[in-house]
Amino acid sequence: MDLLSTSATLIPRNRFKSFKGSDICKLVKKYYPADFTQQDIYGLEQQLKPFVVDASNDGELKNISTLTELCHCLVETGRDAIYNLIVRLLQLLVTLPVCTASAERAFSSLKIIKTRLRNKMADENLANNLVVHIEREIAEKYNFEAVLTEFKRKGDRKADL
Known part of the structure; x- marks a missing residue:
C-alpha cells in the first residue's frame, strides 16, 4: 500500500504536494531491486527533480490524473528519453494491480479446489x-x-x- 500511495505523488494533478523523491527511491530499492541497480536509483533521484519542475509548468502534464495517463503522455511527447527511469518505474507500477489480481485469483481457486x-x-x-x-x-x-x-x-x- 505504501508503494501505491507514494507513487501517487508522481501525478502532476496533485501539484506534487506530498512529493518526496527520496521516499520514491527508497520504495524502488525495497520493491524493485532486480529492476533498478544502485546507479539506476541514483539516476532516478536525479531525474525526479527536473521532472517535478517540468510537470508543474507544462500544460499537458498538469491535467493528468492517473499513472497510466502520465506514462502515455511522457512517451507521446518524447520525454521518455529524458525520463527513462521514471517511465520504467511507471510501467512497473501500472502492472502491479494486474499481478496482484492474478495471484489473488489463483489463491481463491486453490481454496475452491x-x-x-x-x-x-x-x-x-x-x-x-x-x-x-x-x-x-x-x-x-x-x-x-x-x-x-x-x-x-x-x-x-x-x-x-
Whole structure:
C-alpha cells in the first residue's frame, strides 16, 4: 500500500504536494531491486527533480490524473528519453494491480479446489486441477466426451514393473 500511495505523488494533478523523491527511491530499492541497480536509483533521484519542475509548468502534464495517463503522455511527447527511469518505474507500477489480481485469483481457486475431500491430493494433480479451474474459459472450448473417448482408445496404461 505504501508503494501505491507514494507513487501517487508522481501525478502532476496533485501539484506534487506530498512529493518526496527520496521516499520514491527508497520504495524502488525495497520493491524493485532486480529492476533498478544502485546507479539506476541514483539516476532516478536525479531525474525526479527536473521532472517535478517540468510537470508543474507544462500544460499537458498538469491535467493528468492517473499513472497510466502520465506514462502515455511522457512517451507521446518524447520525454521518455529524458525520463527513462521514471517511465520504467511507471510501467512497473501500472502492472502491479494486474499481478496482484492474478495471484489473488489463483489463491481463491486453490481454496475452491482444495476441499477437505481433496486434501490429500498430490501436488501435481492439484496443480493440474488449478490450471483447468483458473483457465476455465479455455477449458470450456474442449469437448470432454471426445477427450474421454480418445483416452479410452489409447488402451491400458499400467506400467510394467
